[in-house]
Amino acid sequence: MQDLKDWHSQHSEAVLKQFEANPERGLSPHQVDRQQAQFGPNAITKHDGDGPLKRFALQFHQPLVYILLSAVVVTLALQEWVDSIVIFAVVLLNAIIGFVQESKAINAINALSGSIKSTATVIRDGVKSTIPAQQLVPGDIVLLQAGDKVTADMRLVKVRDLQVDESALTGESVPVEKNLEVLAKEALLGDRQNMAFSSTLVVYGTGVGVVTETGDNTEIGKISEMIATTPTLDTPLTKRIKQFSHVLLYAIVGLAAITLLIGYLHGQPLLDSFMAAVALAVGAIPEGLPAAVTIMLAIGVSLMAKRKAVIRNLPAVETLGSTTIICSDKTGTLTKNEMTVEQIYSGGLLYAVSGNGYDPEGEIQAQMPQSELQSAAVDPSTQPGLYATLRAGALCNDAQLMAPDTQNAQWRISGDPTEAALLVSAHKANMASGSLNAKRVDCIPFQSEYQYMATLDDVDDARIIHMKGSIESILPKCQFMLNEQGACVALDQEAIEQQVERLAAKGLRVLAFASKATSQEQSTLSHEDVAGELVFLGLQAMIDPPRPEAIEAVAACHRAGIRVKMITGDHALTATSIAKQLGIIQPQSAGKTVTGYQLGDLSEHEFSDIASYNDVFARVSPENKLQLVKSLQAEGHVVAMTGDGVNDAPALRRADIGVAMALNGTEVARDASDMMLTDDNFATVRAAVEEGRGVFDNLKKFIVWTLPTNGGEGLVILLAVLLGVSLPLLPVHILWVNMTTAILLGLMLAFEPREKGIMERPPYDPDAPIIDRILMWRILLVSSLLCITAFGLYELELMWGATEAQARTVAVAMFVVGEAFYLFNCRSLDRSVFSVGMFSNRWIWIGIALMMALQLLFTYQPLMNDWFQSAPISLEAWLRVIACGWLISLIVGVEKHLRGRNKTSQATSDTNTNRVSESV
Template structure:
């Protein structure tokens, strides 16, 4: 219900923000509510009082964390706590080298994490910048130019073409006013505005009596009454939504946190058990604690955070080559798990270039080929190009569109651009496709006078001299038909005008989402140089119709099909009209709820009537949402997320900011996107093309695959290391490996070996499989079994050679060096098995990723330094080995490689048999159904 009660403007409790529907009030009623004289405006004294009451017309900046707090938060991880405690106690026990290495690892991880997260969102700053710097107001009965931040509710502002609305304004007067609201509402073309009230329940894009902060006047003039400033404006409400949107964890970070918590308790329990057992045996407490530290250090995958960060960073580089710029590293992995893409229509799924596609002239219908502003294509009937000389009505219809036109078609750097109204540009392009050059037409028929478009009359007319002086007119179908009484026939003669037939054709074209303009002409008197509305009020000759649309991108259609085949739902959420949105969605091939064979578009008004309980079901089934408000976009994203959907959301306007930030991955447009959209996003498309999203999803899946391969490769090492320590405790033997040696293994192999997996080519059929379920564990039962297998094999190889070396009279230091080298060599062999989690290495090509061999070579060189250089012997407690010791180590690695290869081969063959059997059953069911 509208609140209209107001107090005296002298009272600072005046609350215009209580009025929720200024657009539905008469202009005079709005002026009376704010107690202001339209001709005089506020007094400076009253403006000062109101500013005290409401504050300045600026956005409230968002408080952000300091750099120090952001850095300290990097240490706020369970596994890091264990390492820090281990380092601290090592210092107390005098193990300074061990403590230094442990703390060094923690510090490196924290620095990398800080660099990754230090790019704080600047969405609020961008919103503040979107407010106009200056405003022309009426105060004390005279025009004044003031800083926009000084505006208050009740101010009278004056606007003209090119001005930006400095606040939310109720229009009082308007002349031929058109406003670009695309940044706020998503409307693809400029909106005609007027001061007449509209219904209270109209959506934001249909409040024609209002002008909103940050939108731009493209044509005409207006006088408006400021009704909301700063945070109370529509753009201010968006700021609040952005601030309130959650920063969601990604599927990978969620799984790693769950894994870390589980590992934390397992490590603490085992370490405590080891300490207790050894203490009860009467062992020295210091030695006992170092044993527990060794177990903890061995079990913790220290290299995992660093490796994941570097892998994601390399994924960023790959995606940049596919025109997707990643702003947050975790977005790389999130893309691989995305199962819903909510896309804007204009410019993302479509060309963002109005294109004439259908013409009705002389009773004949023609199709126009070619997309966008490039003047390449044909005007044809049944795939046969039309000769203009055979249809004078078609020729005159195209001429009218080219000459009654104020736009300009230009080529710049190989790109065709329109200066002026896109609709008029489309008409010139259509004429060019028929061979009618506008320059030649204007030379033959120079313009003498113009009646500009006015919303009251709904048409534009131009007078042209020449061999046959003529008036051309274009406008709405209703305006042109009302003024016409004859129709031009193909042979150039005049015939009867069948208005009912034309209206039926218009209905069909509009049903296909086309925007329809009508054209007419009138012979003018010889020597006439001026025209007005009296000359065009009747007796016009109807020429035809031209229907245009912003057509879908061809590559976007292919990308949508590929996404849907990959199990990713694609939904269109647009500020455009429902009919247009549904027509484009059908052409693109979106899959969703249908009625009578047509896609159903749910509008913003309909969404208002649907409760939060019913909304998730509706959103799941529906593919097209039209005329939606900013808060509704946010509501749609949340509804999908309530069903555990991983949502990617595209957007380019201020209105998209909250939804972009709320989505699991926000995708902004690089060309048409506002600063707000870019700063609230995780990824920016440099070409504004949906196909780049599909490419980024494909790369994201590849990155997730390679991250999984890395985890499957690294965990057996930690398991094997922990088992070696536990076995030593169980047998009361000497420690086979030192904590500092465990750190050497975990850090060097992660970087030199594990990171080479990032260069693995994408698996075949990567976009033919469904997305990973959000509740699917990081490791499947099969991968867990393989991890256990390899961990046990590492235990057998390492502890077996440890005992063998001691029995051969080797020193403890030599035996520990052998154990350290066993882990390095076995990891290198196992790396070859992890290049694919399913296929044997021979099937993916031994040499398809040479980086693996480079990494192994560098790792072996580093291990040789570990073994044979005095400095490394002193730092890590290692010792030189002889040739036979090295040979035995490599033999153990070869055995592990063979066993794992056989296991993978058996599983691969069994998997193929199951898939073949499932395919046969499916074919049988389909045959029975037929």
Template sequence: MQLQTNKAWHHLEPQDVIGSLDSHQTEGLTSSSAQQRQVHFGPNSITGQQPVPAWKRLLLQFHNPLIYILLCATLVTFFLREYVDAGVILAVVLINAIIGYIQESKAEEAINSLKKMLSSSATVLRDGEKKTLPATELVPGDIVFLASGDKVPADMRLLECRDMQVDESALTGESVSSEKHLQLLAADTVLADRNNMAFAGTLVTYGAGKGIVTSIGDQTETGKIAHMISEAKALETPLTRKIHAFSKLLLWVILALAAVTFGVGLLYGMPASETFMAAVALAVAAIPEGLPAVVTITLAIGVRRMASRHAIIRKLSAVETLGSTTVICSDKTGTLTENQMTVQKLLAGSHSYDVSGSGYQPEGDIRQQGNSVSLSDNAALHHLLVSGLISNDSRLKEQDGRWTVEGDPTEGALIAAAMKAGYELKQCEAEFKRIDTIAFESDRQYMATLHRLDAQHNLIYLKGSVEQVLARCTSQLTADGDTEALAQDAIEARVHEFAGQGMRVLAFAMQPVEQTENTLAPFNAREPEQSMIFVGLQAMIDPPRAEAIKAVATCQKAGVRVKMITGDHALTARAIASQIGLQNNPGQQTDDLEALTGRELSELSDTALTEVADRVSVFARVAPEQKLKLVTALQSRSHVVAMTGDGVNDAPALKQADIGIAMGISGTEVSKEAADMVLTDDNFSSIEAAVEEGRNVFDNLIKFITWILPTNMGQGLVIMVAILFGITLPVLPVQALWLNMTTAVFLGLMLAFEPREAGIMSRAPREPDSPILSAEMIGRILSVSTLLLIGAFGLFQWSQLQGASIEESRTLAVTLFVVVQSFFLFNCRSLTSSIFSTPFNSNPWIWGGVSAMLIAQLLFIYTPVMNTLFHSAPLSLNQWLLMLGYGVVVLLLVEAEKAVWRKRKG
């Protein structure tokens, strides 16, 4: 089989395509030839992605340096017969793994969703006869018939088309149906402009056609997207990168300290077994066992909060990634815009009018310079709206409060404009009964309808491109119903003005005819003449969402750059970007938005593309693979990239981005499965809310890490000092585990419920390469660790000097950690602001956590069972007062240190 299926088919004449594929236009392929090609090319289906086995997904939950530390600690403590210690550590590891597995158990189904886009059957010409076959049996060279409502089963070069329009928005991002023709196109024509082709998975919305299959399955444009999805690498989030780096550093620090402890003990002549146990105690004490669980639970809390703000998180790590986002690459159609064409400007009787409202919902009105308009006083405006309403084959329908169009989006916009002015379709159709129609065809560029006015008169309405309509007009209708000479220059100037705002402009004309004339024949006969009466213009656009304008402004204020990447035309994209308020890259001299097309991008080198991706804010007529390249280029500049979209063409970039955001209502299943987050309201403003929640999650994680590390470091220092001075260990391994787990769950976890701090969206995003802890936080951790060392070691020694038992002294040291960490918890509610400026009742969980910790510690101290298990002993009131006093001192010292940092920052 020598067929070449990778040619620029849009650049070949139909007969050349047929010859290249060894087919026949009127006979099609023979059954035997089709069978041979099926063997050679395989089925017309997209190769699915092998799902990750459940056991492997579960094991991957343990692939983390911190988890490795805990597993090693479990084994060591188990072999040393410290079964309680081993059981507690293992329980933490298993809980963490189960939570992660449940949250991320959904297998990637993006490519499998793509399979559903291909139609199940197709009408094919085989052996000279029309046959209905399963779409999977199509092969290159098959002749396929298409009709309105059909899903295109494979990529094909069109051989015939009659008034054929195809909705390709899911593939190209184009908001208006593509009008098909047979003309030859340049070899470098971008995908969205290949109007002599039909692509797999798109929908025929109007007309009919016939084409020859040029590509099937994985070789179709949809199949290529599937391949790009499978090639896109799952990236680590900023948090996971930092946690992994932090865990590795912690691993080496703990091992080094344990080794030093073991070596010093041997030097002091201590028994090897006792010294080894002391080293294990240090390691267990220094490991923050609660960290993995609390990180996971904190992210899960963020998931719940985001769900209440219309953002469904599919992967836990996406929560934090949003907070670190530096660039949002947004699709235009349906994301920043309504994805509903809307008439915004009218020209009738030499006057311009504004149409309020957006989308297909018939709410709004028509105004001139802010004033309401009376339609009874303006004949031109009346006929302009009526012609748009009834010279129309589409319909609007309302379902669950949402208005949608059945048919062409452009015609839906015309219906909505007339309904806003108070016209009713049924009433107008009854008044102007349609007799006949000249259907729209791409080479004709207009549609005409004949309507009965009365017993003697009919009326022709004409709508179409400005050039074709004006070419048939010699006069224009005035507001009072008279006619005057056609002011073509003035009309064309207004057309240029509307087009400059990114609007699509349709022209309308009319012609009264005698009913005795033969329906449409006289009109057809007069086409070359200029005898029509120009009625006016309707200019429409897919308008930006009002919420998106506000959300974009908030994101840009927060230092998050917003870029538009769309398959739509450059002029339209730039106009929408200006209305939304997109800004150039900081540092650019000009205020004019720069927009680049996919063709211009294809001519750039990789280095130039990286520079352009960072600089330019609007990219139009972009192919799916270029969206992917732009996201990758931004990531190469250390940006944390969020990508929004709703179409199949967005799926590869959604998967490649640090966080992919799909639209829940208008989005395809493919985009949803490729994304990390789905917006249930399709509203860009929900992204702003999600970014806000993401920043809060990251803040709360940093607060928790800042809070928990002093406990572990303090315990490690206490044990090291005891070894260095040859003193009995103040804290046993099992007591360290009790301390680590209970304080993490009852105290530290409560920080996950901290509300957002004021001004969270006024600060710049965190630098992607910045360390997880700032110098200020490291200093605080060291200072509090030192205070814990002084307090715990000091009280332990003081208690021994007072003649207390070793159990009582150790209980005193352990409880001091609990008391100080309880006070320090309030310091950590804000890492910068004063505790006295933070509302005490804004997080009731804090008080509940402190109360629960107190109860647990009282059980640890005063119940015989706990005394036996953890080698603890009851404490006196005086000992409690000493610990509480020390806790207050630590709280005040930390607040003083925060005040110094605030003053230093100005």
């Protein structure tokens, strides 16, 4: 048997002949057995990859986890069982979260596998029967009718008004009318009208097809393979944490070795030197960091859920803050997914229709001929041509428009969205079909080969034929047209065709309307009755309009330095029109709309240039979407991808953050995503980006706050070793400070409100380190201040006769109080604590109160004294600790003020320089 493969470019007879299939009798049992042996079941192969145990074990294969596991070993060696349990619990929690996140890819494949577990009606050996879809083989003759799910790829051999919803596979926003015409080999997936594809849905008519591909060889099977072989990428945060972890790992090992060496050179016992090295390592390890990051991300998840964005992957919260490009699907995300009539042409006049969607609120306004200048609203009853056009749209119609009720707060439709749009435009003129005093006598349903629908109606004691359809099918049948006064005049075909071109150039879908009076005795309607002598009434032009909130969201993204690219399976004209309305294509933009066909034969370099330069991509395939995302990532961008269909799943999985639609999205898209929108609205993506930036800000503030603790503790140990004195802090003290302050103080930064202007600044550079030079200087400054004050107070207490336990308790208190004072300075990394507002985050005060209560227990509770080798201290010691803490806060505040003033002076200088340059 030959391997033709390009089934859409072959005659149906040739395809049948290749499979030795008879369209009337189907395959014989022998042929079915042979095909099943060759091709196997009609099922998508599962790609489970590594087993669950191995995937779970790999969660521990990270540098930061190695550090934490080392801390577990150290604390076990010190017989600090509670600390060991706490640190190991942190490690285990992070491993569980990572394991769950990684499992989403397998869920996506399983969802695909389940998507074809249904039945099919076939003809085999001359008998029609229903079989499980898994038993289909290439060459099977399959019968299709409205409501059927297509369960394999097939070349159509018969069609009757067949329309298939392919939105899940191609992104096409309206059902595709199928035919039997032979197509060019280069025809894109969305243009193959002679094929029916697995996972799509028959919405109208009937058809017969011969199965050409099953299982993994179907178009949905190819997408499954792409998902399975598309790796997920590290988020900017996980990349930065890995880099930070490597640096920290080397630093800790190096400092511990230096400490051991210095102790040995000072002649200290080897055990004492080893314990000092252990104390330094424990101090330098940020034990609370992974848990705090996880909890802060979880809080971000909760905040986003309130804004209708459900996060499935915790690091995705932070990724949103670094997003530089959003690749968005059009239908239902940027648009309302509700066809709306926007313009009407009749009697030589153009009318604008206001309002959006299926809500019949709006009015009809007359426009100057061939102009966009609107005048006041018109009364359709005084405009004969307009009235006749609206009436034809309402009567030649099988849809229903349903008003809000107790169970549904919005207007809904039943039937074809295009016909529903005609009902809505009639409602806006107070012309509901029920109020037109009309009764249908007979009807010619819409048929794809005729491209029109016709009804025979009794209207006000007259019998009238109404027609609607494509301009190509209606105009040749018309001999007359209505003028502005409603009189019949000779048809001006050229003027009508020019108006159609103008409307189509705006991306509008144009329907033509005509009518013909007939005798009262006529009771049936045939195609011969509408073959000629009709009166052209007018045109209604409609589009799936952009969401008003999406227009503002796109503008907000642009202000935030985020480019928005539309990647859709829809037609180029429609995509261009919507993109202009949304502001994706701006008047000064030199970019254009690129089609999937144009992307097909480009080199990698040419593809990269086009992907970066242009912002609208139409009629794209799943491979195109995936390639676009990869290309943009190769340029260094952090890419968010939105989608709802099976065709979007590979790109959703590859993107830095995949965003699926929860309302109307497919299960496959949802399982391949990191985030879901519960309202399917692009404006929610913008809100999520805003929340993501706030979460990343707070994460950065936490890291800047927590690292001085580790730095200060390490410096204290190193200084003690250099001076050859006893350690001011024991390992158990360090663990106490690190764990309690991280939870009770640092985590309070998670509730810090978003800073003003957060969406007016550019995205975070994904390649930039978490801590820049300025913040690194601040961390070193605070680390040094904590070291000096803690070590100084420790030595001072010993000098004044305090016991070693009391002196160490003072050193511990200095770290706790110092971190509490420093916490206020971390609420903003560049503004003073007073400009932020002392009481704008009440959780800060709650955390400090709880931490102080716990520290008092640490200091004065006998049991805690036994566990942690602490001791009660005097009021004077507390006053000295508080004074030092206040001093640290003051020094950091002055440093921030000086840097802010220098920054302002530099900005003023740059502005003046620019002005001089411009004047020159």
